[in-house]
Amino acid sequence: MPRAGLTPASVVEAALRVVDEQGGEALTLAAVAARTGVATPSLYKHVRNLAELRERVALRAMDEMAVVLGEAVMGRSRDEAVAELMRAWRRYAVEHPHRYAAIPPSPLHNSELEAAGRRMIGVILAVLRGYDLDGPAAIHATRCLRAAAHGFATLESSGGFRLPEDLDETFEQLIAMVVASLTPSATPPR
Amino acid sequence: MPRAGLTPASVVEAALRVVDEQGGEALTLAAVAARTGVATPSLYKHVRNLAELRERVALRAMDEMAVVLGEAVMGRSRDEAVAELMRAWRRYAVEHPHRYAAIPPSPLHNSELEAAGRRMIGVILAVLRGYDLDGPAAIHATRCLRAAAHGFATLESSGGFRLPEDLDETFEQLIAMVVASLTPSATPPR
DNA sequence: ATTTCTGGCTAATGGCATTAGCTTAGCAGC
DNA sequence: GCTGCTAAGCTAATGCCATTAGCCAGAAAT
Numbered sequence A, B: 001m002p003r004a005g006l007t008p009a010s011v012v013e014a015a016l017r018v019v020d021e022q023g024g025e026a027l028t029l030a031a032v033a034a035r036t037g038v039a040t041p042s043l044y045k046h047v048r049n050l051a052e053l054r055e056r057v058a059l060r061a062m063d064e065m066a067v068v069l070g071e072a073v074m075g076r077s078r079d080e081a082v083a084e085l086m087r088a089w090r091r092y093a094v095e096h097p098h099r100y101a102a103i104p105p106s107p108l109h110n111s112e113l114e115a116a117g118r119r120m121i122g123v124i125l126a127v128l129r130g131y132d133l134d135g136p137a138a139i140h141a142t143r144c145l146r147a148a149a150h151g152f153a154t155l156e157s158s159g160g161f162r163l164p165e166d167l168d169e170t171f172e173q174l175i176a177m178v179v180a181s182l183t184p185s186a187t188p189p190r
Numbered sequence C: 001a002t003t004t005c006t007g008g009c010t011a012a013t014g015g016c017a018t019t020a021g022c023t024t025a026g027c028a029g030c
Numbered sequence D: 001g002c003t004g005c006t007a008a009g010c011t012a013a014t015g016c017c018a019t020t021a022g023c024c025a026g027a028a029a030t
Helices: A008-022 A029-036 A040-045 A050-073 A078-095 A097-101 A111-128 A135-157 A167-182 B008-022 B029-036 B040-045 B050-073 B078-095 B097-101 B111-128 B135-157 B167-182
Strands: none
Touching (some): A008 A029, A008 A050, A029 A050, A050 A097, A078 A097, A078 A111, A097 A135, A135 B167, A167 B167, B008 B029, B008 B050, B008 B097, B029 B040, B050 B078, B050 B111, B078 B167, B097 B135, B135 B167
């Protein structure tokens, strides 16, 4: 019997395929083993356990997304950059719904995930540099943008919007909402 | 051996306690059985299976939340109502993080869940009645509000915001952002 | 008191994760 | 080409969980 020639990377690859096709719930060592043509216990030669495999999948998704977001804002600034950032965010979530869902909101106990999370947040912060926000204000703005983008992405990619109204239009409105909140002139005296 | 006196309702109650204390992942028939002092298979006399129990838990959470949201907006209108609605939304998610996480974004294949979801959305729509929005515009606005509130609630309740900056302040800013987007006068010509 | 119904129990099956220990493919060095 | 070592893969075994089947006794109804 020839060897299967697995590597940690190829195992993660197979795991990603399982996630994409059947969702995070279905990510099981047995499923990955079946897909790679190997017996389940053999996988332990390449990953510590299922939890670690999950983390590696999440890491990949976060890295991918950080790259996508970064590319989206390159060469743009201010409102234009914010809009493209949010569109790219949404696009990723819609194109890879299960992968997006595999991203943990909080990278608990894992420095690699934490770093990846920082890379994603970093893109938002970079875009906001175009506005005149002092330290704390930038944090608040980042959180607002993130909440809006993440909320919409989650809801859309998991089928939370059922009505026939055009989602593109809603999303453009959401972008406008965020952009307006970044432009002080938009805030009327109160 | 005296009977345990379980009912479908008391089983769901126990399940809710498990979810609250250990999260949705930990919701297992074995855990509920242990907590109710009964052998696992006995539970099948009261619920069809684990999936159904999960649905009942979700239903309870959604119903609770619909009530909480409804109460929050009673006697208020427009910006005030929107703000209180969002605060109540956030409060529920923070006070019952696991329960909130148990709410499915999309109530797949279940009319009861669907109805509960409609009740929640109904509160938003009711509040937006205070603004002059025609049919589609109300839908878009509802989605934006929901995305913002849900995004923030999810991120906060799962520990997604790590920096020390005050979250209350961020949230008030998010509210302002949503409210401003509902008031056309706030949008400056561009 | 007797019958019936039903909640709870034990036993059994099957899926999955994980560990232990064996086997051998494939390479390094001779 | 032979010798040996390392690591990839395998089988067997354990344990947890969901689910089903079938038994038994407590409670309620007659």
